[in-house]
Amino acid sequence: LEFALAKIGAILVTVNTSLRAPEVEYLLRQSDTSTLVTIRGFRGVDYIATLDEIGATRGALPALRRIVFVGDRVPAGLMAYEDVRAAACRVGDAALEAHAERIGLDDVINMQYTSGTTGFPKGVMLSSRNIVNNGCSLGDALAFTPADRLCLCVPLFHCFGCVIGVLGAFTHGARLCPIESFDPVRVLETIHRERCTAVYGVPTMFLAELESADFARYDLTSLRTGIMAGALCPEPLMRRVMTDMHLPEIAIAYGMTESSPGITATPRDASIERRTQTVGVALSDQQIKVVDPVTGAARAAGERGEICVRGYNVMRGYYNNPDATRAAIDAGGWLHTGDEAAIDADGYVRITGRIKDLIIRGGENISPKEIEDCLRDHPSVADAYVYGVADAFFGEAVAAAVRLKPDITADVDDLIAWCETRIARFKVPRDVRFVTAFPMTASGKVQKYKLREEHEQELQKIRAS
Template sequence: MTELSYTHGTSPTALLGDTIGANLDRTVAAWPDREALVDVESGRRWTYAEFAADVDELASALLASGIAKGDRVGIWAVNCPEWVLVQYATARVGAVMVNINPAYRTHEVEYVLRQAGITLLVASLRHRTSDYRAMVEQVRRNCPRLRETVYIGDPSWDALTGRGTAESRAQLRTRGSELSCDDPINIQYTSGTTGFPKGATLSHHNILNNGYFVGESLAYSEQDRVCVPVPFYHCFGMVMGNLAATSHGACIVVPAPSFDPAATLRAVQDEHCTSLYGVPTMFIAELNLPDFATYDLSSLRTGIMAGSPCPVEVMKRVVAEMHMAEVSICYGMTETSPVSLQTRRDDDLEHRTGTVGRVLPHLEVKVVDPVDGVTRPRGTAGELCTRGYSVMLGYWNEPEKTAEAVDPGRWMHTGDLAVMREDGYVEIVGRIKDMIIRGGENIYPREIEEFLYAHPKIADVQVVGVPHERYGEEVLACVIARDPADPPTLAELRAFCEDRLAHYKIPSRLRVLEAFPMTVSGKVRKIELRETYADRD
C-alpha cells in the first residue's frame, strides 16, 4: 500500500512555554557578558546585560506612555538596533508589535495604521527615497487612533526612551506575570497579489518556538554570531534571525539598514560571523561581487537560504566558497511563524537543492488534492498544508479570510504545490497560481528554471506563463545575462533545451533583463513579470 503524504516532527526537546520576555531573562542570566547585538554601520554594541537594560528602559517608557496590554505599536523602519529594541520591549509589556514594510507608501501605510488600530508608531526618518515623516504627516489625519509618532534618530526617540518613571518601572516588574505565551504579540502583513494585505496575528508561543527550533536545527549556541541582512519587518529577520539568536545566547549582527552585498560580506569578515542569512538572489549578488575572493569568510559554518528555491550551482558555491558547509534551506510562510520544513546540517547537496527539507519538531505537514482536500500518495503533487504550534491565531479582524486559509482542522493551506518524497522530504514544485497550463499540460516553472541555470550565458532566470491565443498559456523565460554585452538569444535558449526538455516546456519567448522586480524581503515578483511582459514580444 502506498504511504500517504503526511508526516510529523518528533523531538525529545519540549516546546517552550515562555513568553519572549521570560525567555530573554533566561538568556541574560546565563550569558550576561556575551554580545547580544552589533550594529556595524553605527559601531554600537550591546552585551546581553546591556541589551536587556535598554529593552526594559524602553518597555517602562511604553508603559509610562499609556501603552496597555494588547495595544498595537507600529514599527515602520529599516534594519537598526532600535527595531530590535522595540521588538523585545513590546513583548515585555504585552503590546502587539505591527511590522510595516519600509517600502510602503502613503496609501499602504494608512491602510495598516487604520486596520490594525495602531496607537503609537515608531518610524525611520528617511531611507533612500523614502521620507517617512512626510508620509506620516500626509495620512495621520485619517488615522484617529494614532496618538503619537516617534522617529528613530530624532529627539522624539530620546524623549520616548527617557519617559520611564519609578512607577512604570515597578509596573514592568509585575507585567510579566500578567502575560500568557498565547497572547497575540505580533502582526505581520502578508503581501497579497490582489486587494489589501492581511495581518497575520502571531503569539509569543508561535514565534518564540519557531525561532528556537530553527536555531536548534542550526546547532546554535552562545558561540554563534548571526549576520542578518534580511529585513527585520519580515519573519526571516525577526524570528529566524533575532529570536533564533537570543533564545540560544547568540549574537545578532546587523550589517546595514537594507541589503548591501559588500556590507554583508564585510560584516561577516570583521565580526567573525558563523552564520549568514539570505534569499538566493542575495547570495548570488554576494558571489558575483568583483572582489568576492578578497573577503575572509572562513568563520562561517552555517546559515539559512530561504524565500525561493535554491539553484544547484549557487548552493555549490555557497558551500565551497563561503565555507557554509552546514547551510540550511527553510520553507515557510508568515502565517506559520514562519518555518515548517528545514534541511538538516548533514543533508547532502541534492536534498538541499531538490527539497526544502523535512518537518520541524512538533509540527505536521501533509500534501492534499487542492480540490477535494484528500491526502495524496507520496510522490504525487498537491497542496502543502501544515498544522501545529506555529499556525497563526488568525488574520487581524478578518475572520472570513482566516477561515479561507485555516480549515476547521486547524490546517494552514499554503497555496504551494508540493511533492512529499518517500523519505519525508518535501519538494516545492510551484505555486498553485504560478503553475503554467499550456494546451492541457501542467508545467512547473521551477523545473525549467533549474535546467536553464546551467546555460553558460545565464546568471539568473525566472519562468512565468503568459497568455497565448491557441494554447492558453506559453512559457516566457526572463533572464539576467552573465555578460550583458553577450546575452543569450531565444534561438540559443531553445537549442539548449532541444531534446533535453519536453517540447511544451521549452520557452517560446525570452526577455533579457538587468534585474528582476523584487519585494523588500528579496522575493522575485513573478506576477509583475507576467503583467509587464504578457503582451510584449
C-alpha cells in the same frame, strides 16, 4: 521594541522601510495602528513627508493617536523618543510585572504583512508561542550556542529577520552582528571583522557576496553555518557557498509568514542534492502533509499536491479578514500553504511550484519550476522565472523572464531551441523577455504577477504596432 512590546502585550506591526505613501496608508489603516515609531527617513525615502502626505500628522487616520520620533530636531506634532524613555521611569517594576502576568502565550504580539507575491497584503497575526518557538527550532537546526556570531543582513521587518534572526539567536545566547541594509561588501567586512560563524540571506544575496570584486580579500574561515531561504538554490551556487564561503553546514529553510515562518529545513549533514533539490524535513513539533488541492484527500509519498502544516507555528489568523483566515486554515487546524510539493519516503520536501502558479495551457497543467530549471541549465542564463500569459487559443501560453550572466549574450531563439530538446513541446516558452532584475518582495521572493503584468503589457504593444 520587539521585546518591550511583547512584554506588555502590545502588537508590533512591522513596516517595510521602502513603502511609499499609498502603501503606508493602507497598512496603517488596515492594521488600526495606534502608535507609530519612525525616524526621519532611510535610503532616499522621507518618512515625515510620507506621513504628511497621507495626513497622518493631521489626524486623518482615526486609530492613530501618537507618532514617536527617534532622532534630533523632532518635527512639530510628534513625540520625542526620549520623552517616552523618561515616562518609562515613572512606571514601577511591580506595575510592569502585574501587567505582564496578564499576557498569554497565545496573545497576538506581532503582525507581519504578507509578502504580496500574489497581490494585496494581509496582516498575519502571530503570538509568542508562534514566533519564539519557531526561532528556537531553527536555532536548534543550526546547532547554535553562545559561541556563535550571526551576521544578520536580512530585513528586520520580515520574519526572516525578526524571528529566525533575532529570536533564533536570542533563544541560544548567540551574538547578533546586524547590518542596517544589505550590501555585499558590508556583509563580507562584518564577517571578516567580527569572526562571524553564521550568515543568512536569500540566494541572490549569497551570489552578490561571491561576485564581489574584492571577495578574496576577506577571511571567511570562521563561518560554518547559516540559512538560505526565499527561493531554491541552484547546485553550482550551493557548491560555491559551501566551499568558497566556508559554509559546510548551510541550511535551506522553507516557510511562509503564516507559519511563523519556518516549516522545514535541511539537516546540517544533508547532501548537495538535498540542499538544492529539496527544502529539507519538517521542523520539530510540526506535522506536514500533501493533499489534493481540490478534494483535500491525502497524497501518497512522492505524489504532488498542496503542502499543508499543522502545529504551534500556525498563525492566529489574518487581521480583520475572517474569510481569508477560513480559506487558509481548515477545520482541522491545517494551514494550506498554496505551494505545490511532494514528500519522499524519507520525509524530504520537494517544492514543485505554486498551486496558483500552475499554467493551464489547452487543458495541460504545467508546473513553471520544471521549465525554470531547464532555462537555468543554459550556460548563458543566470536566472529565470516562468509564468502564464493570456492566449486566445490555449487560454494561457508559457512565458519566461530571463536574466543573463554578466557580459554574456543570447537570443530568444537559442533559448527556445535549448528547451525544445529537453522538455515536452507544450512546456516550451512561447515568449521570452530578457531582464536585468526581477521584481522582488522584501523577503526576496520574486513577484511573478508583476512579471506577468509587464510581459502582457509588452505583448499588447507589439500587437498594437
